[in-house]
Amino acid sequence: MDTQRKDTILIIDDEPFMVNVLGAFLTEKGFDVESAPDGLKGLSRAKEIQPDLVLLDISMPKMNGFETCQQLKSGNGTSGIPVVMFTAYADKESRVTALKAGANDFLNTPVDNTELLVRVTNLLKVKKYQDFLECHSQALEERVEGRTKQLRKALLDTVHRLTLAAEYRDEDTYTHIKRVKKYTSVLVKELGVPKEKADIMCYAAPMHDIGKVGIPDSILLKPGKLTPQEFEIMKTHTTVGARILRxxxxxxxxAAETFALSHHERWDGKGYPLGLKEKEIPLEGRIMNIIDQYDALRSKRPYKPPFGHETAVKIITEGDEKTSPEHFDPKILGIFRKYSDVFREIFDE
Incomplete structure (x- = not known):
């Protein structure tokens, strides 16, 4: 880090003790740290110094963290800055409000230094991916005006390569991407999705797990059961993916952003990150929910062997200790039942 610009982190908090503790730890880890004592001064400071990431307390005078986050995310020059909010309150309502305000992540206090460092490092890595993506997409969009077949292929190739980057640690990455596209094609056709939108969804669907670039190998490839803390980090691949594609x-x-954010929502409201239920969940999320479940059950994972087709179908349609039919859109579940043999053929190709 001696020869490169250090990443700057802005801490917005009215508690000097918290600022000093977090600041000392992050400085020791090689970051430049700035601070502001309230939301108004934090907004001004963010515009002035353009930090790489903001750590933001929820409970502050003058302007609370939710309002501050909303203004950061809607402001010219600050909307792209990752925001991690922290609070002593771990309730679901605070988390949902924080995410709706535009926060990229959420930490409970007292802050665990190891978790803080992992999340900060991952978000900064994601920001670099997003900066590259925006730059590359802008260059492509400027050329795509003619909508020639060659340029359309270039854009789709970019999508494909980004998907490979997210899943390069899996053994059958390439075939998995092909399968997801084909599963999606079956479902959107039976659902009557218009052709133009259906084509977009088929190409975008394989990007649903792009947020895994922000998950450490020690968690993503762990052969055993994840700890509660590790599972919380794993769950952030949904918001990390949406952040990359936003x-x-x-x-x-x-479409890929929608797939990334919503593919772990459940029809009964017991999914994440927002706990949406029924048709609150975008169609992309409801489709990918069942596709992801089937392909995961059929595939070998560090923590489990592959299941056969009949076993996978039975788990999805009848349930087991982890999965329930109530997790899935009933209409899409019905299509899956009808075309389960087609899913088998796609997987076995």
Missing amino acids: DSDSPFLQ
Whole structure:
């Protein structure tokens, strides 16, 4: 880090003790640290110094963290800065409000230094991916005006390569991407999705797990059961993925953002990250929910062997200790039942 610009982290908190503790730890880890004592001064300081990441307390005078986050995310020059909010309150409502305000992550206090460092490092890595993606997409969009087949292929190739980057640690990455596209094609056709939108969804669907670039190998490839803390980090691949793909003018990347954010939501409201239920969940999320479940059950994972087709179908349609039919859109579940043999053929190709 001696020969490169250090990443700057802005801490916005009215508690000097918390600022000093977090600041000392992050400085020791090689970051430049700035601070502001309230939301108004934090907004001003963020515009002035353009930090690489903001750590933001929820409970502050004058302007609370939710309002501060909303203004950061809507402001010119600050909307792309990752925000991690922290509070002593771990309730679901605070988390949902924080995410709706635009926060990229959420920590409970007292802050665990190891978790803090992992999340900060991952978000900074994601920001670099997003900066590259925005730059590359902008260059492509400027050339795509003619909508020639060659340029359309270039954009789709970018999507494909980003997906490979997210899943390069899996043994059958390439075949998995092909399968997801084909599963999606079966479902959107039976659901009557218009052809133009269906094509976009088929190309975007394989990007649903792009947020895994922000998950450490020690968690992603762990052969045993994840600890509660590790599972919380794993769950962030949904918001990390949406963050990478956010604010694009490309219909493909907009659809991919929706897939990334919503593919772990459940029909009964017991999914994440927002706990949406039924048709609150975008169609992309409801489709990928069942696709992801089937392909995961059929595939070998560090923590489990592959299941056969009949076993996978039975788990999805009848349930087991982890999975329930109530997790899935009933209409899509019905299509899956009808075309389960087609899913088998796609997987076995």
